Amino acid sequence: MQNFDQELDARGLNCPLPILRAKKALKDIEGGQVLRILATDPGSVKDFEAFARQTGNELLASSEEGGEFHFFLKKAG
Amino acid sequence: MADKKLAIIATKGTLDWAYPPFILASTGAALGYEVSVFFTFYGLQLLRKKLNLKVSPLGNPGMPMPMGMDKWFPVLGTAIPGMESMMTAMMKNKIKQKGVASIEELRSLCIEADVKLIGCQMTIDLFDFQRDELLDEIDLGGAATFFEFAGESDVSLFI
Numbered sequence: 341m342q343n344f345d346q347e348l349d350a351r352g353l354n355c356p357l358p359i360l361r362a363k364k365a366l367k368d369i370e371g372g373q374v375l376r377i378l379a380t381d382p383g384s385v386k387d388f389e390a391f392a393r394q395t396g397n398e399l400l401a402s403s404e405e406g407g408e409f410h411f412f413l414k415k416a417g
Numbered sequence: 418m419a420d421k422k423l424a425i426i427a428t429k430g431t432l433d434w435a436y437p438p439f440i441l442a443s444t445g446a447a448l449g450y451e452v453s454v455f456f457t458f459y460g461l462q463l464l465r466k467k468l469n470l471k472v473s474p475l476g477n478p479g480m481p482m483p484m485g486m487d488k489w490f491p492v493l494g495t496a497i498p499g500m501e502s503m504m505t506a507m508m509k510n511k512i513k514q515k516g517v518a519s520i521e522e523l524r525s526l527c528i529e530a531d532v533k534l535i536g537c538q539m540t541i542d543l544f545d546f547q548r549d550e551l552l553d554e555i556d557l558g559g560a561a562t563f564f565e566f567a568g569e570s571d572v573s574l575f576i
Contacts, residue, residue, distance in 0.1 A: 354516040355442040360526055363447035379514075394448045 342401050342412045343347055344376035345369055349387025351408065353382045358384045362413065366397060374400065379409045388413070422570035423450040428565065429576065432470040432508060432520065433480075437576045438463070439523035446530035446561030448574075454527075456555075457537035459576075461544070464536050464551045468520060470494040471505045483507055528554050533561060 348365045350358035358379045365375055374398045377388070385402065392399035396416040403410050423445040427438040438454055451562040456464050474480050474495040482504070485558045488553070490497070493527070511517065518526075527534070540546070541557065548557075558560075567573050 352516045354518075356440050356447075357516070358516050360443055360447050391448065 342376075343374065344412060345373040345378045348407070349378050351378050351382070352358075354381050355383050355387065359387055359407070362388070362391070362411075363395075366413065366415050369415055371415050373415055375413045375415065377409075377411040377413065379411070380407060384409055384411070421450045422562070422572075423452045424567035424570035424573040425452070425454045426575045427454055427456045427460035427463060428458050430470070430503060432460030432472040434515065434576070435437045435470055435520045436575075439520060440529055441574065442532045443523050443526045443530060445572075446527065446532050451525075452530075453533040453535060453570075454564045455558070455567075457540050461536055461540045461546060461551075462554055463520070463524070464534060466550060466552055468524075471501055472508045473501045474504050475501070479570060480504075481484075490570050528552075533566070549576065 345364060346369050348361055350361050352386075353361070357382055358377065362375065362377050365377075369375060385404075388399055388402065391397070391411065398414040398416070400412040401412050402412070423442070425438050425442060427435075429435070438460075442452045442454050462468075472480070474482060474490075477495075478492075490500075494500075509519075534552065535558050536551055536555050538557045538559055541548070541551075
């Protein structure tokens, strides 16, 4: 199980809210710390990959279970 | 990444057309773009302090209507009085139900993320807007103001 320092519940939210909320949540953690994001928007899978590539925050892992997506983002720096 | 720039012109003042500029502006800002949006003509409606945006099925054959209504209401039916309010209420309901952000929410996220919102001075004069009907956070300017940031932007969109 991937460890994380902070969690963001973005379930029930649609594009672009999971990304916008994640961006905000990243502000509250230190570089190197991990944010876990819970989401139900199927579009968020591609979007978190794209977000990670463009912002330099690393997407450590992403998984799906019963229509729920889990993303682990490691803050850059 | 911090140096990429996005310039958007928002020209439409309906609920449906309010989404693309605010979604792209807020997401661009989250990705590290420096974003400016120039609101002109009907787009200026999107800068009102109190938003009253509507969506109309009239002249909009691409708009899905609930309960197969498009089959029962031919083109002329979409002009029936009250249709616009009804479709607006249904659309807002659906937006909420599906977890899509409201325009008010996206707009305040833009402001929070330092997206620069610029109202078109000519439109204000043309349609007799009062400055205090519009958000305090905006700047006013003209076409040359737009080019000042569009000219050095990486992405420029007309919406």
